[in-house]
Amino acid sequence: MKKIAIALLFTLFAILLLGNSATIARVDARVHSPLDPALAELLAAQPAGQTRVIVVLKDQLAPRTIGGRDRAERRRLVVQNLRAHSDRTQANVRALLNARSNQGRARGVTPLWVLNAIALTADNAVIAELARLPEVSRIIADATIAAPRPMAQTSAAAEPNINLIDAPALWNLGYRGQGVVVANMDTGADYAHPDLAAQWRGGSNSWYDPYGQHPTTPTDMNGHGTWTMSVMVGRDNGGSSIGVAPDAKWIAVKIFDDSGNATLSGIHLGFQWLLDPDGNSLTADAPDVVNNSWSFNSIGCFLDFEPDLQALIAADITPVFSAGNFGPNSSTSASPGNNPSAFAVGATGNNDAIASFSSRGPTNCGRSTNVTFPAVVAPGVNVRTADLYGLYTYVSGTSFSAPHTTGTLALLLSAFPNLTVAQQENALVSTATDLGSAGSDNTFGAGRINALAAYNALANGNGNNATPTPSVAPTNTPTPLATWTPTRTPTATPLPTQTATPLPTATATPSPTPTSAPNAIFSDGFESGNLSAWSSATTGGGRLSVTANATLNGAFGMQAVITSTTAIYVTDNSPTNEASYHARFYFSPNGITMANGTTHELLVGRSTAGTTLFSVQMRRSSGNYQVRALVRNNSGSNLATNWYTISNASHAIEIAWQASASGSLALWLDGALKQTRNGIANGNHRLDQIRLGAMNLPSGISGTEHFDGFVSTRTTYIGP
Structure with missing residues (x-):
């Protein structure tokens, strides 16, 4: 059997914040501190950034002491008691984090009542401040683990398992x-x-x-x-x-x-x-x-x-x-x-x-x-x-x-x-x-x-044997297939030392997967808090960024602050000579100001030579926001879907592009197929690059657009 190892990457670091000073020095291992040594050294190595951590409180409730007359009551009491205990004992910590969040020094604060802890991202000074609170037991890095990659399929006969x-x-x-x-x-x-x-x-x-x-x-x-x-x-x-x-x-x-990544907090x-x-x-x-x-x-x-x-x-x-x-x-x-x-x-x-x-x-x-x-x-x-x-x-x-x-x-x-x-x-x-x-x-x-x-x-x-309830045989009807996405090398993040035993890297314990080439190409939900997952980013001096204010799913999203006609976008170079491509992303106009009849692009697919092969456009028409998709044929002409009105809110936009002698382009909005353009002679084209953001901007446009949850595959519908 082949085994898949998925790495739980970690680095060993130490920190000591001296009073209110910004001076950071190495921790003396003999000094007791709730700050995990691995996290401490990481903070010492990057004094200017923010780090995702989990703060565990000292006052822990023992769930097994919670009673109940039956299963339903026990489940209810466990949840209610854990929540109440968390709310009561975390009050001081939450108040501090609320104040620091308002100062922009902490974000993504997530109570974990299941173990009386709080996950958050904060700067070094805030983490040191948390470490000095008497109710805090330990602070560890919110480590990242990675999911298994596909392996070769075996060909044995079915086992009578x-x-x-x-x-x-x-x-x-x-x-x-x-x-x-x-x-x-x-x-x-x-x-x-x-x-x-x-x-x-x-x-x-x-x-x-x-x-x-x-x-x-x-x-x-x-x-x-x-x-x-x-x-x-x-x-x-x-x-x-x-x-x-x-x-x-x-x-x-x-x-x-x-x-392909999981966090401890997740x-x-x-x-x-x-x-x-x-x-x-x-x-x-x-x-x-x-x-x-x-x-x-x-x-x-x-x-x-x-x-x-x-x-x-x-x-x-x-x-x-x-x-x-x-x-x-x-x-x-x-x-x-x-x-x-x-x-x-x-x-x-x-x-x-x-x-x-x-x-x-x-x-x-x-x-x-x-x-x-x-x-x-x-x-x-x-x-x-x-x-x-x-x-x-x-x-x-x-x-x-x-x-x-x-x-x-x-x-x-x-x-x-x-x-x-x-x-x-x-x-x-x-x-x-x-x-x-x-x-x-x-x-x-x-x-x-x-x-x-x-x-x-x-x-x-x-x-207490129960009388069998009749089972209804399922109807064997065709159903649409779900999708899968890429795995990639995880970002190095620290892992706390918990015991005398060296800490392991993480894995799901799988074996074979499909023999076909991976269907997934690339995805990013911006949950890293930055644009580092993309091949490159044209930010216009910081006008394109990741922020919690732009989230349409999860904790973070990408915002495009439009102040001129200069394009701002992220680029994915993962596609390689592709003849088939699906992409889905979440988008909100967020009240962007545009003159009626003006248009700009949200998504662009390009060849190695820089030719635009397809795109998703948005326009303003009679006071409404509308989107459509365009596709280029072999002769250089662009064919378009109809325009479809969207509200000033989050929408899932998906396109499916196929290059062949009789190619196609399909557009979905919020999971509903709006239109498919078939019979497109575009077999000469191959996709090698994707851009996402605000591009080909008209004069007079201003405001901030929000993007989130980008996923791409080769052949499979993704869905909202």
Whole structure:
């Protein structure tokens, strides 16, 4: 099996701010400070900038002390108590940050009530000021991790993984996961795949993108999240059953953004959202089980997410983790799967042999003594699952053992809806098929999960068996395909030292992906706070910039301050001799002043020679803002769509350009296809550059336009 390493980049630095002076010197390691040493040295190395950090408070609430008569009450009380505790203990810190935000010295302040912390971006003096507050426990850098890149697809025959764990036996009893909600923390999900579409719970409380790039529609730009989701709940539209609990509903958190990066704060926000998806603790919309097929990319102990997992368990939400792909040696466990509150799953093949890559125990992470690791094992070698574009693939890794277990818990909860987290875990451990040496061991854990055996144990005990609810067979109808986007090298950011164990780099634990060339080209939601993701930027002396005031999704957007006819734009040189191209971006006129009948360009596609091949234009007409798309044919003539009126608000604008003897150009507004120009003889053209901003400006134009959420692909519709 090939393994994908995704780097959690970090640098070790130290700081000491002397009184109110701007003088910065190296911290004496013997002096106690809540400022993490790695963060401190980083600040010392860049005294003039602003840094994204997480401030953790000393006063921590123990979620397991929160009671409740039943699951619904426990979930409500966990959310209410964590929020109230955060509001009360963070009051002084928030007041300080509000004042510093008004001074322009802090921004992006985000309370993390799930672990009583605050994420923010601030200058060095503000961070030092926070470090002196008595209620602050520690301040760490909001480190960045990167999502897995695609790998080559295997060509093995389908493994009988669903039969191996005896899931069909529960289907025959009428338990297919109905009435249960599973969640996935991953790269997203292709909600339009025929094997996933019917099971998405739907609504604004069923999808969360902490980076704001896809705020309403489940999207997977990588494939990994679609693969893991399908093992949990996939159906049989591809000719065989691929999911363990095909009638369970799913929701998802896209912890990796479109550029392939995740932040620690983004993952915390994901766990926090799972506790209360709609922001109303009085509604019952939290999931029952959450799958986590990701880990740090080297062995070690990292406990930053342990408070989040404790909160989930207190709310009767079971956190299942992949064990990691760091075998075959002993003591190769990785975090967060080796955290005390995680239920870790290793991988076996269809012959019940351990996968060579599966991580082994023991582990003492967060504990005083060694314990057996993993908890159990499940199939994770050459597993057939749904792929992007309505296709199917075979995958290997502990990433796919974990969703077998998550799906099995969905089956058990369908039969026994009142099971606690401890009862669920005990049912799997106590009935697992013993493999390897007798009893629990550090290779197989308790053994390979067995859905029917777990069911029988609960039925003969005190599982409060439920009468099966009839399952409705899905209608096999065509559905549009979702999209995926690029991954890129992550920006180096610091990682705090948490334990004596060297901190690992991070990874989701995946294996194969499609054999086709990557569909994704480039994306940027401006969440870095700058324009560095682009190949170049023509800013007009700073008139083009990234600011929170321009956000149309997430925390930041790009603003174009127009004071003259000089063009200001960012350039992407990622396209390479492209004959097909899709791009979507968010745009708001923001009250720009234009004379009626005047026009300018928002997006331009160019050849290597600098020829404009297509563009998106905006004009003012009879007091209205309107947009259209233009395309150049081989003879040099421009063909245009009609003009379409937009309001003075945020709109998703998407174009699809195809160069051929009978090429085309399509325009979407807010997800609705407005027009397609077909039969365009433009096969001589190839795309090599994209510009986004305010270009070809007419006289008399003034004001500020807002741009956000740029995504480009080669062939696939992106959507709002």
